Amino acid sequence: MAVLFLLDVQVTLLSVLLLCWAGGCAGIPDPRLRDLLIQQEASRQTGGAVLLTDTEQRLSAQLHELKLQEIARPEFPPAMHFFKARALIQRSPIFSLLQKMPKGAALHVHSSSMVGVDWLVKNVTYRPHCYICFTAARSVRFLFSAQQPRTQPHCSPWLLLETLRSKMNTTDLDNSLIQNLTLFTGDPETAYPSQDSVWSKFEETFNVASGLVSHAPVFKDYFYQGLQQFYTDNVMYLELRAALSQTYELDGSTHDRAWSLKAYQDVARKFVTEQPDFLGARIIFSVHRGLNSSEVRVAVEEAMRLQKEFPEVMAGFDLVGREDSGRPLWYFREALSLPSERGVTLPYFFHAGETDWEDTDVNENLLDALLFNTTRIGHGFALARHPLAKDLSRKRGVAVEVCPISNQVLKLVSDLRNHPAAVLMSEGHPLVVSSDDPATFGATGLSHDFYEAFVGIGGMNAHLGTLKELAINSIRYSSLSPQLKDKALTLWQRKWDKFISENSQ
Numbered sequence: 001m002a003v004l005f006l007l008d009v010q011v012t013l014l015s016v017l018l019l020c021w022a023g024g025c026a027g028i029p030d031p032r033l034r035d036l037l038i039q040q041e042a043s044r045q046t047g048g049a050v051l052l053t054d055t056e057q058r059l060s061a062q063l064h065e066l067k068l069q070e071i072a073r074p075e076f077p078p079a080m081h082f083f084k085a086r087a088l089i090q091r092s093p094i095f096s097l098l099q100k101m102p103k104g105a106a107l108h109v110h111s112s113s114m115v116g117v118d119w120l121v122k123n124v125t126y127r128p129h130c131y132i133c134f135t136a137a138r139s140v141r142f143l144f145s146a147q148q149p150r151t152q153p154h155c156s157p158w159l160l161l162e163t164l165r166s167k168m169n170t171t172d173l174d175n176s177l178i179q180n181l182t183l184f185t186g187d188p189e190t191a192y193p194s195q196d197s198v199w200s201k202f203e204e205t206f207n208v209a210s211g212l213v214s215h216a217p218v219f220k221d222y223f224y225q226g227l228q229q230f231y232t233d234n235v236m237y238l239e240l241r242a243a244l245s246q247t248y249e250l251d252g253s254t255h256d257r258a259w260s261l262k263a264y265q266d267v268a269r270k271f272v273t274e275q276p277d278f279l280g281a282r283i284i285f286s287v288h289r290g291l292n293s294s295e296v297r298v299a300v301e302e303a304m305r306l307q308k309e310f311p312e313v314m315a316g317f318d319l320v321g322r323e324d325s326g327r328p329l330w331y332f333r334e335a336l337s338l339p340s341e342r343g344v345t346l347p348y349f350f351h352a353g354e355t356d357w358e359d360t361d362v363n364e365n366l367l368d369a370l371l372f373n374t375t376r377i378g379h380g381f382a383l384a385r386h387p388l389a390k391d392l393s394r395k396r397g398v399a400v401e402v403c404p405i406s407n408q409v410l411k412l413v414s415d416l417r418n419h420p421a422a423v424l425m426s427e428g429h430p431l432v433v434s435s436d437d438p439a440t441f442g443a444t445g446l447s448h449d450f451y452e453a454f455v456g457i458g459g460m461n462a463h464l465g466t467l468k469e470l471a472i473n474s475i476r477y478s479s480l481s482p483q484l485k486d487k488a489l490t491l492w493q494r495k496w497d498k499f500i501s502e503n504s505q
């Protein structure tokens with residue numbers, strides 16, 4: 001009855017509105033009509049239709065209050081560069097709540113940036129047989145080796161790190177190594193004046209880390225440590241983009257991609273045995289979009305084999321690297337059509353529209369990703385400017401993976417209130433929040449990105465229902481089977497109810 005009555009009032013008010021537009025009534029518009037319009041608009045946003053319990057509504061009101069305090073302060077973190085805002089964010093009571101909140105799944109994270117770089121330096125580089133060399137560009141490379149390794153082109157002779165440490169101030173050395181592995185700095189505007197400069201340092205950090213993380217024993221420990229860090233941040237499942245590059249042993253022997261995939265599977269299973277409220281991880285095999293068409297063809301063929309051999313852990317395929325300078329999806333059309341031609345299922349999870357240019361090949365990546373039946377869209381930063389791609393993504397339930405800090409650090413947007421996902425969020429477009437390369441950006445798990453999405457992108461409109469829908473979306477739009485999604489949702493709901501009862505006042 002109540003619902004019918006409400007509908008009735010709405011219909012009446014809407015007809016009043018139409019009459020007024022036709023010039024039928026003068027003076028101040030009907031405030032009931034105004035309320036109704038505000039309410040209807042708010043109901044369209046992400047979480048706008050989520051029904052909150054009384055306890056949830058109390059927590060939502062608390063969050064609202066905390067947001068008002070946050071915007072009343074002279075420095076508003078989402079308007080600042082994350083490197084300058086991080087300390088402020090970490091002191092924010094909203095951030096503490098977001099850390100405790102069960103966030104569901106992290107669906108857009110790159111495998112070699114999951115673990116805080118401190119751990120790489122303080123733990124991994126202290127292991128025996130770790131060698132270092134110095135490049136002309138004041139960067140470094142690492143290698144584990146039983147014997148003195150052969151000098152590589154463009155790098156100094158290898159030095160045993162242990163020997164170097166005994167001769168140097170260890171604190172200074174370790175700090176400089178940390179600097180080599182992350183973009184984080186106190187003065188980002190000076191350090192990275194352009195997209196080119198930030199991308200070049202960004203890709204360099206992966207070159208620095210590769211000698212460490214591709215050492216076979218470290219590879220497994222690193223992944224375990226990564227799962228631990230996300231689990232501690234109240235994330236229950238991950239989908240990782242991974243290159244599955246060769247890993248190596250101390251004697252220089254190497255392992256292939258199947259070894260890496262098997263290692264991911266074994267470590268994830270071990271972790272789940274130890275933490276039964278964690279659901280594990282799946283891998284999106286990703287190669288660099290700088291490769292040429294024949295190389296990507298080989299990669300797609302391998303992806304199909306791996307998918308068949310490791311259906312539990314292998315989720316699908318993606319192309320990574322900077323879109324503006326890499327090759328567009330359409331260039332790879334023959335390789336990407338192989339699975340459908342052969343009647344094989346290889347789900348795609350394309351990065352697309354990670355750009356602020358218009359009318360370039362890169363922009364077509366969004367439509368092409370959809371043409372190739374992508375399961376989700378990585379970033380989709382340009383989606384709001386592509387009405388057709390946006391419609392298709394919405395109708396087909398192809399969620400956009402929004403990574404706010406990544407977009408800001410890589411200089412697509414400076415004030416996160418202006419992030420284009422604000423439009424998508426206000427329309428309730430299918431989206432999830434993720435952290436892309438948290439270690440490289442100095443973030444942890446998902447909480448920093450949730451803070452930016454909730455306080456900056458969502459603004460005052462975002463409420464507890466928004467957070468709830470974002471968390472549920474991360475399970476709904478994951479690559480898990482329907483049975484595992486049900487299991488994940490049940491588990492998540494239990495954690496959520498506990499979070500609400502412990503934090504609502």
Ligand SMILES: *[C@@H]1O[C@H](CO)[C@@H](O)[C@H](O)[C@H]1NC(C)=O
Nearest residue numbers: 168169170171172173174175
């Ligand atoms: C190393 O350098 C730091 C300053 O960077 C200094 O505080 C510390 O005392 C030095 N340690 C040693 C053992 O000299």
Ligand SMILES: *[C@@H]1O[C@H](CO)[C@@H](O)[C@H](O)[C@H]1NC(C)=O
Nearest residue numbers: 138139140173176177179180
């Ligand atoms: C990288 O580490 C080396 C060796 O400690 C150091 O000389 C160099 O300044 C570091 N580079 C950066 C960008 O921090």
Ligand SMILES: *[C@@H]1O[C@H](CO)[C@@H](O)[C@H](O)[C@H]1NC(C)=O
Nearest residue numbers: 122123124126221222224225
């Ligand atoms: C490094 O991490 C491993 C686990 O990955 C742990 O067993 C070991 O104790 C750590 N070592 C140090 C020096 O922290």
Ligand SMILES: *[C@@H]1O[C@H](CO)[C@@H](O)[C@H](O)[C@H]1NC(C)=O
Nearest residue numbers: 290291292293294295296297
């Ligand atoms: C791709 O690159 C490889 C070498 O890296 C080369 O042998 C091959 O001919 C190239 N293919 C095309 C289509 O350019």
Ligand SMILES: *[C@@H]1O[C@H](CO)[C@@H](O)[C@H](O)[C@H]1NC(C)=O
Nearest residue numbers: 336337339340341371372373
């Ligand atoms: C995409 O899906 C449509 C409809 O299921 C199918 O007809 C088409 O072949 C698929 N395209 C590719 C490239 O997989």
Ligand SMILES: [Zn+2]
Nearest residue numbers: 110351378436
């Ligand atoms: Zn990415």
